[in-house]
Amino acid sequence: MTKRNFTVIENEWIMLKDGTRLAARIWMPEGTDQAPVPAVFEYLPYRKRDGTCLRDESTYPVFAEAGIAGIRVDIRGSGESDGVIDGEYTPRELADGCELIEWIAAQSWSNGNVGMMGISWGGFNCLQVAALKPPALKAVISIASTVDRYNDDIHYKNGTHLSAQLSWAATMLAYQSRAPDPALVGDRWKEMWLERLENEPFFMEEWLEHQRRDEFWKHGSISEDFGDFPVPALVIAGWADGYRNTPIKAIEGLGDKAKAMIGPWVHKYPHFAWPKPRADFHGEAIAWWNKWLRDEDTGAEKLPQMRAYIQDGPKPSLRREFDPGFWIAKDEWQQPEMQSYYIDQFGGLAEGMPIAGATDQDVYLKSPLDTGTASGEWFTLKPDAEMAGDQRVDDAGSLVFETLPLEKAITALGQPVLTVEVACDEDWANLIARIVDIHADGTATRVTFGVLNLAHRDGNAEPKAMEKGKKTQIRLVLDALGYNFREGHRIRLSLSTAYWPMVLPAPGDPGLTIDRASIGLALPLLGEHQRISVPEPENPDPLPKYIDLEPGETARNVVRDLTNGVTDYTIYEDTGLSQHPDTGLSTRQIRDEIWSIVDGDPLSMSGTSTWTCDMQRDNINLRTISVATIACTRDEWLISASVNAFEGDEEIFEKSFDKRIPRDFM
Template sequence: MTDRSFTTIENHWITLKDGTRLAARIWMPDGAESDPVPAVFEFLPYRKRDGTSPRDESTYPIFAAAGIAGVRVDIRGSGESDGVIDGEYTELELANACELIAWIAAQPWSNGSVGMMGISWGGFNSLQVAALRPPALKAVISIASTVDRYNDDIHYKNGCHLSAQLSWAATMLGYQSRSPDPEIVGDRWRDMWLQRLENEPFFMEEWLQHQRRDDFWRHGSVCENFADVDIPVLVIAGWADGYRNTPLMAVEGLGDKAKALIGPWVHKYPHFAWPKPRADFHGEAIAWWNRWLRGDRNGAENLPQVRAYILDAVRPAPRREFDPGFWIAKQDWQRPDMQCFYVEQFGTLMEGMPIPHAPEHAVHLRSPLDTGTTAGEYFTLKPDAEMAIDQRLDDAGSLTFQTTPLSADHDYLGRPVVTLCLRCDAETANLCARLIDLHPDGTATRVSFGVLNLAHREGNAEPKPLQKGERTTIRLTLDACGYRFRKGHRIVLSLSTAYWPMILPPPENPGLTIDIASIGFALPKLGAYETIDIKQPDNPDPLPKYIEHAPAATKRQVVRDLSADKTHYEIREDTGLFEHPGTGLSTRQLREEVWSIAPDDPLSMSGTSIWTCDMRRPGWYVRTVATATISCTATEWIIRASVIAFEGNTQIFEKTFEEKRIRRDLM
């Protein structure tokens, strides 16, 4: 790395062909007009001025000091950019991204080579834009993203309806309702704000119209045709996040064009993520950009296809600062050999294959509908109870099978698979399978899980109702994991018909009759590997420090109302009130979310998510309150939403989205 001086351009307007002005923050190496530099582009709706400024300021100055310009642009309708957002990863968004890449490449300070990167939304659209092949885009770094929008995002998972869909719809309604900063846009800030408030969509209305894997979800899912991506891609994820499948899917689909790095992390950049150990993202990224944007022969193309952290007998805890384990590399990734287990007649999980044509050993499973409260969030932002905690509470409502204590360590990397035969007296039901490390003291760590709407057992595009009472063979692929089960521990397979509130229940709850003699459980062997070291960040505390006016707080609890026979899962999050020392802008977001269900009534399910967003500086204060709810009948999902806005203490706007009753499609 060099140590080049640079200039931060707080706001630069980029005018698109349709006249829309988008707001960009640029970190520019000094002297770039006489000595052009490559550029890294990030395109998000999360507001460069306040929303992503801490992480931007932890990375782009490092890039600029290494002679790489950073261009962070707000999507239309976000931050200070004109217009109104029109959805997730829309054709307009991706077309705008291609236009911006061409604009960057044409600037006098640019060497004509552009990289695109991001985490989550920015990781998604980086891959999607790469598939469109804009000429100046030469490489991508995609963090905590997906190649399959239907099965590996916050909407649906193998046909199961994720509660995160409501959570995220409320989040985006809150985020997009925020005002632009008058310090940037001037006197027109209020008109821009009111335009957004009046016209922003409630994303869930569109998402619920597409409960199958149709063209809506195929759009932007690069797994539909991996060959569309013809540039190098570095794909990064964490085992503690919901997006843990993408790195291995990317290297399997893209081959030598992709490199994977998987750590123990939540949904954060790896140089400040938890649990530790962290990784030197800056060093990794600069080497990647120098190789593909500058042409430096630094060997980045020779990185192993897969580098992964293998968790070693991790213990769940309310907060996980550090996860024990070790880093491994596989130069060429091959789908792993599988170690097979079956369930013998007394319920023990034994190594080997199920006995062909064994007599049926039927066991009825009907989990309480509040089974799943130890699951944590689908995607995690903090290493606390957002992560899966001790699994014993959920095991009480599940059918569990365990090995005898292991006589040696067992190492795995990849996606476990469960096969079994079952019968059901309804057209559909949900099935959840969890791989658990049972410690000698009884502590139960969730290693991996998978869920399946049984109507989607043969695919997500054309679900098929179960034939009532008919024996049906099921194959369920769990999420990817990298894990060492220690000698003396037990491997556990846990099956349940509920996983609430992570997945919402089907309209009936008859339970499943499972033939335990048919159960096969295949775990992906780690196989041959090289033990490696991954460099830690030079700066152990890389995020900038802002002025604290009110501290952050979080609370997550399960309330079981025994008199009413109802369970409530409650979340309270407060980001605290923090002021950016350079802009004087203070922001705060509060999340209040409650899910409720009667353990024996799937139609009692309801969810409410409320986001309150504050922005202030001396003499100026605005607030928005966005609310979204979901409930159901046997045939419909019922959703509602509203937004209220305040200037000072005066309410200036209120919008209630018309109640939508959307047909449940085998869900």
């Protein structure tokens, strides 16, 4: 295929019907005056000018060379767009998205067909906008997203409270506090900046006011009505990321409208993600767009419903460069056959079903509160200590059961299910289950995990207290896996009541009485499939190169004060100062985060996330420092936030607030 020439429009103002100007960066193929082209639209709050420019510049030129226009728009109140953001996936955001699609389709260079894509926020809102059925939107590509905002995002998971909620609220506070680029918006830049600083919300306040799966979370969750979803969706995720369930849920809910791909990756686009092997996302996407936006015979509609990379015994390491494994395809996804395990008389994990009527084998479990320091991040951006480490450190605080060395390999794809009878000391506790691959040398790789606030055992909309001391049957669906347990390895089931700092603790630190005789683990088998190859990108280093002015730094540490029983988990991420060679804009972001807990005292839990963001060019030197914190009492969440903004050495803005929010089975 001949590559087209194209032009880049650095900033195009799109006027909404209410008079708000949104800022767009456009990659436009040549020749549209003779032959209009389809367009792909991505819509984010992450700043096209200096936030997503690296990945945008790796993809949209390739689309433009293939005759597809790329439209990257800053959400209202972010980047160079007017206004103030009003939250996450709000009705106004989605309505603006529909209006933008209408604008794109009406342009003289457009053939009237629009696709929408994105990763994370953009992966979410392309599904959500599609569900509103704007007529010109014909297909989506959604990466690292969710169909269920309550259970598969950074806020809550089966009623447990994820620490990522603070981390992400702090991130958004930092991102939304930054100034627009004066080179694009002109003399209004400072007025726009001060308006944002004054009026931007602290997202976590709203999130904590909805601790159950209520209408707030149902909004934007397309799982509420899969049958009404109108367009084809290519749904992509990575096993190393927290959003790994979405491709399976999408094809189960959307049927033939959806195609799934799951690789070994962290939270990145597949053509530059880690661990390798990567996938040729550009080729995948262009075939998808040409089918649904041009009606070309690219075979996109004939793709297998599921393509998945089966990990073949990767070990945790300081950096996961490459995961051994193989690609498989299933033309049609069906519920997998489940292989059952139970706990035998010797305390081992054995193939078979729990024995009905077996004598109770009660064991008491109360994990140290700092069990979980090898959990890594909930969503991962780098294949280093953000990924789960060797699980032996967390297994020391867990109740573990494992098989004998496997006589033959077992290959699994799908979501495992744990059933168990437990009695709780209080109204509720957290239960965490992990499936771990034990290598011949004892190295322990976390394959998947699941978490449950026991008050949410029968659903997330109306939690109910446990009856203290009474055994209750629990069913816990773990996150999806695609994994080959090799011959000679052992499969370990690890249960704990803590998984800190990823999961914040219950207020009473209750223990659980677990009936070992009741434990059943169902592992989804791979079943019928084809081995396939998935093309890798031709360019092994697809991201553009910027000018490094000052180096970055990454550090992640666990410090245990053995005298005072305090564990601190610290994260330091400095991007370094880099300059875009074309715009001359230099930026830097520093995340400095600490989580702390005292042994035996769940109410000692605290988290503080501090962000410093710099923006420099010739005569401008802008900085914001934002701080977000969380602590708790038995009955309340205690949150605070502050933002300070500087122009040169002068502080031009400061605000702070504190809020107490009642805990609701949280």
